[in-house]
Amino acid sequence: MMGGSMLEIKGLSCGYGKRVVLHGVSFGIKRGAFVGIIGPNGSGKTTLLRAINGLLRPCKGTIFLEGRGIHQMARRELAQKVAVVTQSPEAAPPFSVEEFVLLGRVPHWGRFQLLETEGDLTIAEQAMVLTGIASLQERRMGELSGGERQLAFLARALAQQPQLLLLDEPTAHLDIGHQVQIMDLLRQLNREQSLTIVVVLHDLTLAGLYCDRLILLSEGRLHRLGPPQAVLREEVIEEVYRTVVAVVETPLQAKTAIVPVPGGD
Amino acid sequence: MKLNSRSLWLGWVLFLTALLVIVALFSLGVGAVHIPLQKVLILLTKGKGTPEYTILFAMRLPRILLGLAVGGGLAIAGVMLQGMFRNPLVEPYTLGISGGAALGVAVTIVTGGVGCLGLASLPISGFLGAAGIMAAVYCLSTRGGAMRLSRLLLIGVMMSFIASSLIMLIMAITRTEDLHGIIFWIMGSLEEPDTSLIRAMLFISLGGLIVSLLFSVDLNAFSLGEEEAFHLGVPVERLKKILFLLASFITGCCVSVTGIIGFVGLVIPHLMRLLVGGDHRILIPTSYLAGAIFLILCDTLARVAMAPVELPVGVITGLVGGALFIYALSRRGGSF
Numbered sequence: 001m002m003g004g005s006m007l008e009i010k011g012l013s014c015g016y017g018k019r020v021v022l023h024g025v026s027f028g029i030k031r032g033a034f035v036g037i038i039g040p041n042g043s044g045k046t047t048l049l050r051a052i053n054g055l056l057r058p059c060k061g062t063i064f065l066e067g068r069g070i071h072q073m074a075r076r077e078l079a080q081k082v083a084v085v086t087q088s089p090e091a092a093p094p095f096s097v098e099e100f101v102l103l104g105r106v107p108h109w110g111r112f113q114l115l116e117t118e119g120d121l122t123i124a125e126q127a128m129v130l131t132g133i134a135s136l137q138e139r140r141m142g143e144l145s146g147g148e149r150q151l152a153f154l155a156r157a158l159a160q161q162p163q164l165l166l167l168d169e170p171t172a173h174l175d176i177g178h179q180v181q182i183m184d185l186l187r188q189l190n191r192e193q194s195l196t197i198v199v200v201l202h203d204l205t206l207a208g209l210y211c212d213r214l215i216l217l218s219e220g221r222l223h224r225l226g227p228p229q230a231v232l233r234e235e236v237i238e239e240v241y242r243t244v245v246a247v248v249e250t251p252l253q254a255k256t257a258i259v260p261v262p263g264g265d
Numbered sequence: 266m267k268l269n270s271r272s273l274w275l276g277w278v279l280f281l282t283a284l285l286v287i288v289a290l291f292s293l294g295v296g297a298v299h300i301p302l303q304k305v306l307i308l309l310t311k312g313k314g315t316p317e318y319t320i321l322f323a324m325r326l327p328r329i330l331l332g333l334a335v336g337g338g339l340a341i342a343g344v345m346l347q348g349m350f351r352n353p354l355v356e357p358y359t360l361g362i363s364g365g366a367a368l369g370v371a372v373t374i375v376t377g378g379v380g381c382l383g384l385a386s387l388p389i390s391g392f393l394g395a396a397g398i399m400a401a402v403y404c405l406s407t408r409g410g411a412m413r414l415s416r417l418l419l420i421g422v423m424m425s426f427i428a429s430s431l432i433m434l435i436m437a438i439t440r441t442e443d444l445h446g447i448i449f450w451i452m453g454s455l456e457e458p459d460t461s462l463i464r465a466m467l468f469i470s471l472g473g474l475i476v477s478l479l480f481s482v483d484l485n486a487f488s489l490g491e492e493e494a495f496h497l498g499v500p501v502e503r504l505k506k507i508l509f510l511l512a513s514f515i516t517g518c519c520v521s522v523t524g525i526i527g528f529v530g531l532v533i534p535h536l537m538r539l540l541v542g543g544d545h546r547i548l549i550p551t552s553y554l555a556g557a558i559f560l561i562l563c564d565t566l567a568r569v570a571m572a573p574v575e576l577p578v579g580v581i582t583g584l585v586g587g588a589l590f591i592y593a594l595s596r597r598g599g600s601f
Binding site for chain 1: 271479489497543
């Protein structure tokens with residue numbers, strides 16, 4: 001099924017109560033894609049992610065996952081296919097890292113299952129090795145640094161063994177080393193396990209470096225959709241973000257960086 | 266969960282079960298008539314007809330069984346509510362259950378309802394009062410099928426205040442002999458002459474233990490927050506309603522049989538969380554056992570501390586529980 005449709009969004013409008021945030025957004029994401037969602041604050045990035053993972057019910061339009069409407073699926077079934085890494089909450093969960101990662105196996109359990117199987121332990125172990133936190137498994141979640149905590153959230157999502165991984169600003173508040181570590185890992189998962197990845201990013205340069213398609217939202221509407229070089233253009237960004245930027249060449253092959261131009265210069 | 270922590274779990278359950286048996290045997294022995302342990306064991310097997318046997322089986326054993334049912338029931342109701350609200354200060358009474366039950370009892374006593382319903386009148390009116398308050402809290406905090414937890418907590422606390430104000434009002438205008446009845450009921454006691462009520466309470470409390478265990482994994486997911494639990498496939502809205510109703514039902518039954526016995530549902534879950542960790546699969550059974558042990562011990566203390574005067578068990582649980590709580594907090598830095 002490589003290259004088939006993973007996600008199909010048609011005429012999606014949704015919001016919170018009476019306040020509509022997204023207006024008639026339509027796009028499709030192919031299996032194995034690495035898609036970035038970008039846009040200014042309040043443009044509806046997180047809302048779009050919440051609609052895709054079923055947390056928000058659309059007021060109009062439909063969302064199809066592998067050809068099936070997500071609201072026709074049971075919660076548990078959706079959680080077997082879609083894993084979500086949200087912006088980490090401040091309160092630390094009262095668990096060790098291993099216990100926390102094992103919670104990712106819960107969607108695959110039977111209704112009356114109370115104990116994890118050997119298979120669950122192996123999968124959680126693999127997820128921790130992959131994210132490089134195997135040595136932290138006995139530590140409490142509250143003792144981790146910001147970067148380690150984000151890796152633990154990613155490991156839990158991977159333990160879900162999803163087809164589609166949604167991430168909301170996974171690199172926010174992280175230093176450049178951890179940012180690259182997380183993004184490299186996502187690219188590795190995308191290439192080696194053909195995991196479909198949809199990630200909300202604020203950092204336009206990171207988005208351009210890693211994603212093969214970008215969705216640019218502006219005021220709740222789909223402004224532009226395409227490969228990074230088509231979306232990350234000076235005139236497009238200046239229009240949407242209302243600020244002057246320079247798109248500069250980097251030493252990396254065919255990759256550009258977006259540099260803000262300070263006002264008054 | 267590694268194998269070594271599974272055996273740690275088993276160890277905790279076995280240790281607390283053994284402790285429960287020891288405490289129960291101790292409680293059988295002490296009292297106005299002291300019966301040494303060897304004699305208790307002999308009497309248990311072959312002592313039918315002796316006066317000691319009657320003391321053991323007609324007076325002390327029912328109290329112990331009721332202590333087990335109510336102590337365990339309040340403790341797991343506390344675990345469920347603290348887990349659901351992710352707030353260590355929530356306890357079974359926070360949401361107004363005790364206030365509702367006390368109000369029901371107070372109204373029955375002053376209106377003379379005791380006469381027409383007989384022995385079971387106080388438990389029934391307590392349960393109706395608790396159920397009434399719970400229904401009001403539930404309806405007021407649910408909008409469009411979704412239960413908002415912050416709203417639930419606020420409305421519960423307000424209902425508690427309203428109920429206790431109404432009780433004060435009733436007490437202010439009531440006759441002295443009725444006043445005594447209300448005060449004694451509010452202070453709580455494990456004295457219960459009706460053995461079928463004790464049997465029903467045991468059944469409800471043990472049933473509650475089993476049902477709550479089935480939701481322990483969902484509760485673990487829930488301790489990450491509502492949104493995270495949703496992403497892990499937990500039907501969040503349904504779970505909140507089930508937990509609320511289950512915890513309320515267990516608490517309502519406990520309160521209507523024994524009156525208001527405070528602190529068990531607050532202190533025990535907190536203490537056990539410090540000892541066994543935040544995993545509800547072990548937290549629920551160990552809290553049940555610890556709650557039972559705690560209440561049986563407190564009741565024994567209430568019986569013998571100032572014998573022949575029996576102290577209200579709610580006073581003992583408050584004193585011992587409060588001291589224990591502060592001790593645990595100051596030792597572990599209060600991590601939740």
